[in-house]
Amino acid sequence: MTDHRDAPAVRDLHAFIAGLPKAELHVHHVGSASPRIVSELAARHPDSKVPTDPEALVDYFTFTDFAHFIEVYLSVVDLIRTPEDVRLLTYEIARDMARQQVRYAELTITPYSSTRRGIDERAFMDAIEDARKAAEADFGTVLRWCFDIPGEAGLVSAEETARLATDDRLRPEGLVSFGLGGPEVGVPRPQFKPYFDQAIAAGLRSVPHAGETTGPETVWDALNELRAERIGHGTSSARDPKLLAHLAEHRIPLEVCPTSNIATRAVRSLDEHPIKEFVRAGVLVTINSDDPPMFGTDLNSEYAVAARLLDLDERGLAALAGNAVEASFLDDAGKAALSAEIDAYTAAWLAP
Numbered sequence: 001m002t003d004h005r006d007a008p009a010v011r012d013l014h015a016f017i018a019g020l021p022k023a024e025l026h027v028h029h030v031g032s033a034s035p036r037i038v039s040e041l042a043a044r045h046p047d048s049k050v051p052t053d054p055e056a057l058v059d060y061f062t063f064t065d066f067a068h069f070i071e072v073y074l075s076v077v078d079l080i081r082t083p084e085d086v087r088l089l090t091y092e093i094a095r096d097m098a099r100q101q102v103r104y105a106e107l108t109i110t111p112y113s114s115t116r117r118g119i120d121e122r123a124f125m126d127a128i129e130d131a132r133k134a135a136e137a138d139f140g141t142v143l144r145w146c147f148d149i150p151g152e153a154g155l156v157s158a159e160e161t162a163r164l165a166t167d168d169r170l171r172p173e174g175l176v177s178f179g180l181g182g183p184e185v186g187v188p189r190p191q192f193k194p195y196f197d198q199a200i201a202a203g204l205r206s207v208p209h210a211g212e213t214t215g216p217e218t219v220w221d222a223l224n225e226l227r228a229e230r231i232g233h234g235t236s237s238a239r240d241p242k243l244l245a246h247l248a249e250h251r252i253p254l255e256v257c258p259t260s261n262i263a264t265r266a267v268r269s270l271d272e273h274p275i276k277e278f279v280r281a282g283v284l285v286t287i288n289s290d291d292p293p294m295f296g297t298d299l300n301s302e303y304a305v306a307a308r309l310l311d312l313d314e315r316g317l318a319a320l321a322g323n324a325v326e327a328s329f330l331d332d333a334g335k336a337a338l339s340a341e342i343d344a345y346t347a348a349w350l351a352p
């Protein structure tokens with residue numbers, strides 16, 4: 001038998017990560033469509049410009065900047081045209097997550113992009129809920145939803161997203177939070193305050209993207225105006241020591257997505273990623289994949305990146321997985337159960 005205690009080899013850490021039970025807090029619905037899922041959707045809609053060949057997809061998913069990424073992202077959105085497409089995408093994402101031992105995921109969905117393209121809102125909600133229940137039964141992966149405003153699409157999209165998230169006749173059972181995504185440049189956060197107020201009043205948690213493609217002032221706006229409980233990315237917080245201290249003191253977690261930041265050119269290289277500064281400042285860091293197939297990654301690879309950048313061993317990786325449980329919107333019993341599973345797995349791995 002391999003003695004893992006004395007095996008710092010990278011491949012052993014990879015094996016540890018592969019089996020580690022995990023929670024993911026920042027991952028997009030359409031952005032999780034794997035080549036396998038894209039091919040299936042493109043076969044249903046052959047007029048689409050998205051390539052189906054996995055090799056051509058790698059090229060297609062190489063971005064010159066954040067605006068280019070959003071352009072490509074929207075071409076994949078265009079592949080999702082019927083409630084059955086929505087159901088297939090959601091269920092198959094859960095299958096891919098289960099393979100990586102993701103036990104719990106808060107999936108960011110942009111319902112406005114689908115309803116505005118003509119998918120009936122009731123049928124959309126039924127499709128995601130049907131997939132959620134089937135995925136939990138078939139794969140054991142628990143899914144929850146974050147509905148996000150595509151900020152660049154304007155206040156009409158904010159109003160529509162808030163309505164879909166708070167109307168008791170529509171609001172899906174799995175919905176836990178309210179977000180804001182898309183480009184930040186030219187899309188100031190404070191204008192979305194009334195919609196976040198509405199969502200928070202309806203019991204949803206506030207989790208906007210901020211500081212991904214603009215400076216720390218956007219993170220302050222997300223905290224002060226949108227009452228953010230976690231920050232999507234928050235990368236530029238590293239430039240503001242007061243902000244880092246505030247995040248640490250108030251235990252506002254950052255949803256860090258290292259490879260995404262390189263792929264969209266928000267950060268120049270992994271070695272320049274500020275994750276180390278976040279940890280040094282005492283900020284609660286969670287590791288996430290954002291849009292994994294588009295960025296040529298998955299959650300396990302992101303944990304491996306974190307292990308390298310933060311110089312973590314198995315216990316450090318287990319603590320990182322624990323951060324995601326702590327920062328999640330699971331109830332206390334759900335958090336305790338997943339934490340216990342992480343601890344038991346780690347103890348068994350490290351046992352002589």
Ligand SMILES: Nc1ncnc2c1ncn2[C@@H]1O[C@H](CCC(=O)c2cccc(C(=O)O)c2)[C@@H](O)[C@H]1O
Pocket residue numbers: 028031070073074077108109110112113114116148149150151152153181182183209212260264290291
């Ligand atoms: N790393 C990311 N950082 C930020 N967001 C990310 C990231 N990854 C994925 N997203 C998603 O991209 C969407 C963008 C959609 C968008 O901008 C838009 C603009 C105009 C019209 C329409 C439309 O549908 O008609 C949509 C967001 O809603 C968000 O969920």
Ligand SMILES: [Zn+2]
Pocket residue numbers: 026027028181209232290
């Ligand atoms: Zn994101």
